[in-house]
Amino acid sequence: MEFISLCCFLISSLIFSIFVLNKILKLLSFGNVKLPLPPGTMGWPYIGETFQLYSQNPNTFFASKIKKYGSIFKTHVLGCNCVMISSPEAAKLVLVTKSDLFKPTFPASKERMLGKQAIFFHQGDYHSKLRKLVLRSFMPESIKNIVPQIESLAVKSLESWEGQLITTFQEMKTYAFNVALLSIFGKDEVLYREDLKECYYSLEKGYNSMPINFPGTLFHKAMKARKELSKILAKILSLRRQMKMNHTDLLGSFMEDSEGLTDEQIADNIIGVIFAARDTTASVLTWIVKYLAENPSVLQAVTEEQEELKKNKEENGLNWADTKKMPITTRVIQETLRAASILSFTFREAVEDVEFNGYLIPKGWKVLPLFRNIHHSPDNFTDPEKFDPSRFEVAPKPNTFMPFGSGIHSCPGNELAKLEILVLVHHLTTKYRWSMMGPQNGIQYAPFALPQNGLPITLSLKR
Numbered sequence: 001m002e003f004i005s006l007c008c009f010l011i012s013s014l015i016f017s018i019f020v021l022n023k024i025l026k027l028l029s030f031g032n033v034k035l036p037l038p039p040g041t042m043g044w045p046y047i048g049e050t051f052q053l054y055s056q057n058p059n060t061f062f063a064s065k066i067k068k069y070g071s072i073f074k075t076h077v078l079g080c081n082c083v084m085i086s087s088p089e090a091a092k093l094v095l096v097t098k099s100d101l102f103k104p105t106f107p108a109s110k111e112r113m114l115g116k117q118a119i120f121f122h123q124g125d126y127h128s129k130l131r132k133l134v135l136r137s138f139m140p141e142s143i144k145n146i147v148p149q150i151e152s153l154a155v156k157s158l159e160s161w162e163g164q165l166i167t168t169f170q171e172m173k174t175y176a177f178n179v180a181l182l183s184i185f186g187k188d189e190v191l192y193r194e195d196l197k198e199c200y201y202s203l204e205k206g207y208n209s210m211p212i213n214f215p216g217t218l219f220h221k222a223m224k225a226r227k228e229l230s231k232i233l234a235k236i237l238s239l240r241r242q243m244k245m246n247h248t249d250l251l252g253s254f255m256e257d258s259e260g261l262t263d264e265q266i267a268d269n270i271i272g273v274i275f276a277a278r279d280t281t282a283s284v285l286t287w288i289v290k291y292l293a294e295n296p297s298v299l300q301a302v303t304e305e306q307e308e309l310k311k312n313k314e315e316n317g318l319n320w321a322d323t324k325k326m327p328i329t330t331r332v333i334q335e336t337l338r339a340a341s342i343l344s345f346t347f348r349e350a351v352e353d354v355e356f357n358g359y360l361i362p363k364g365w366k367v368l369p370l371f372r373n374i375h376h377s378p379d380n381f382t383d384p385e386k387f388d389p390s391r392f393e394v395a396p397k398p399n400t401f402m403p404f405g406s407g408i409h410s411c412p413g414n415e416l417a418k419l420e421i422l423v424l425v426h427h428l429t430t431k432y433r434w435s436m437m438g439p440q441n442g443i444q445y446a447p448f449a450l451p452q453n454g455l456p457i458t459l460s461l462k463r
Helices: 002-028 050-054 058-069 088-097 108-114 124-138 140-161 168-204 218-243 250-255 263-294 296-311 327-340 371-375 389-393 414-431
Strands: 072-077 080-085 102-104 165-167 348-350 354-356 359-361 366-369 432-436 443-445 449-451 456-461
Touching: 050 058, 050 072, 058 072, 058 371, 080 088, 088 366, 088 371, 108 218, 108 263, 124 140, 124 250, 124 263, 140 168, 140 414, 165 168, 168 218, 168 250, 168 263, 168 414, 168 449, 218 250, 218 263, 250 263, 263 296, 263 327, 263 414, 263 432, 263 449, 296 327, 296 414, 327 389, 327 414, 348 366, 414 432
Parallel strands: 080 366
Antiparallel strands: 072 080, 102 348, 165 456, 354 359, 432 456, 443 449
């Protein structure tokens, strides 16, 4: 009897011990005994450290934080609690390996302006559907058919700049905007270009504003423009349905009955594609113009490559195959993407409490992989401040070069961006010479890294 009682006691003790151990483990995993937040400061109430980040070279902000706190630190920008990470391994974990724990997101102001149904803010089946539609319209098999139209836009743009003092970034924005409309609306884009341009240009001024919706604020003006833009897109959708024609452009893909997208979803994603396709591409083109002007040997190599291609062509005009015969120019684009690091970081949001390198990232906090820091680290690239396209003759180390992001949320329009850059550079280097005007060493950050004053240049035909 005593033996049976002892066995029952031991079994009960074992069960109790397992129960207690399980409770302890749960407590250690975000229960009452929480892991610490990453080190760092949150700045002023609500404003946080937004001004410190956007008013100076992001490298300065990141470097000072990393020196003080290490490769992971917390901050508060654009109204959001944030954790910034600066190692390639951590970036891969957030963007690829554990991407299900970190959904794509933007600050509240930008999310409201783009539209909550845009591809940037979703995961799962809805995101997969949208990504499939965008990729179908932007994959090489589709965009190779619009090379002549893109070339026409590039040629007309350059001709309009000839003999003028221009602000490179502003003119490149117009070119990139027109290419974006071409990819979305096909040949119909000329019918809507001016109306869409007027509204979109008003909208974009508020992209990085604080979400304060009072009359007179940038955010309020942007939201008014957003409503007008939605009305224009609603008219375009109505006209398309009345015409009952099949269209192979992006809008046609979005409107297919089998996809079941609402008008609101279509509008949000059209605005999102314009946003993704415009300023970033224009920034890259602006930096290419600057880097080529500052590096005569690189300019000569690109020019010789493009002139050789032009000389050996039997027909006028570029085609898709021609753009695959530009290895030197392609390396210039890659090095520009690395050196300029147009996107200093991307936004993700923790969908639950996450343990990360011994720290707690609370649910709802933003997580920002720092592309700029990764691209400019001497651990990843030798002499990182030097503009050297030849470094891309050898593939970079894994997860150290991510100009278009990484994983299932990487930019689906990167092939279109590279195509429009190659086409414009071909005509720029074979037909024109240019000189930079005014200060040439300054950089402005609002929010993209740009040469001072948008890089004023004068452009003239070669004789």
